[in-house]
Amino acid sequence: MKGFVLDTSVLFYGKDLPDGYELVISPGVVRELEREGMAQRLELLLATRIRVSSPSKRSLAKVESESQRTGDSTRLSETDKEILALALDLGYQLLTDDYSIQNLATVLGVPYRGFDQKGITKVLEWESKCGGCGKVFSAEVKECDVCGHPTRMRSRKGPRRA
Ligand SMILES: [Zn+2]
Numbered sequence: 001m002k003g004f005v006l007d008t009s010v011l012f013y014g015k016d017l018p019d020g021y022e023l024v025i026s027p028g029v030v031r032e033l034e035r036e037g038m039a040q041r042l043e044l045l046l047a048t049r050i051r052v053s054s055p056s057k058r059s060l061a062k063v064e065s066e067s068q069r070t071g072d073s074t075r076l077s078e079t080d081k082e083i084l085a086l087a088l089d090l091g092y093q094l095l096t097d098d099y100s101i102q103n104l105a106t107v108l109g110v111p112y113r114g115f116d117q118k119g120i121t122k123v124l125e126w127e128s129k130c131g132g133c134g135k136v137f138s139a140e141v142k143e144c145d146v147c148g149h150p151t152r153m154r155s156r157k158g159p160r161r162a
Contacts, residue, residue: 005087007096008032008079009140010115011045012153018095023050026086028079036153055085062088066107075100075143077150084110097140128153 003022008029010017017023030052033042046052063084067073076084080101087094087110094105094112105112128137132149139153 003090003092004095004113005083005090005092006050007083007094007098007101009097009153010095011038011042012036012139013115017049022092024053024086024090024092025050026079026082027052027054028077028082032079053086053090055082056089059085059088063104063108067104070104070107072100072104076104084108087112098142100142 003024004018005024005026006017006029011025011029011033030042033039060081063081064073067076067081080098083094083096084101084104086092087105088108094101094110095115096102096105096112097115102112102114127139128141128151129135130137130144130147130149130151132144132147135144135146137144137151141151143150
């Protein structure tokens with residue numbers, strides 16, 4: 001095992017990135033971080049530790065078909081599917097706490113590791129807001145428990161979006 005593929009939330013929390021391994025993210029993760037005002041931190045990470053790579057069409061197609069088969073497809077974002085496909089391409093381990101990503105990783109035979117929530121000190125700086133009804137959740141919640149819409153992460157300190 002030579003490296004890890006990281007999901008967006010791992011970089012939001014930004015703690016305890018595995019030492020001594022290659023760390024890879026997908027273009028979708030870059031876009032999500034930029035959208036959340038993390039461009040500066042991202043630049044630093046890209047300059048020092050992390051490389052961006054796109055998954056093959058073949059792996060993306062496999063992820064898509066397997067996710068439809070397991071029923072995870074609607075719970076997974078395009079970015080989630082990208083990082084699954086990337087881990088498949090590279091033979092790297094996925095670092096993610098997302099249950100749907102972990103579920104599909106198991107199906108695809110992609111090894112994964114959860115992120116140690118206890119070590120997180122910055123979690124309160126982030127929250128999620130439902131795109132449907134507007135209910136606010138803690139940062140790791142990706143789907144609204146009231147109306148089922150996907151949530152968006154935002155900074156609690158930064159400018160609020162409507
Ligand atoms: Zn909702």
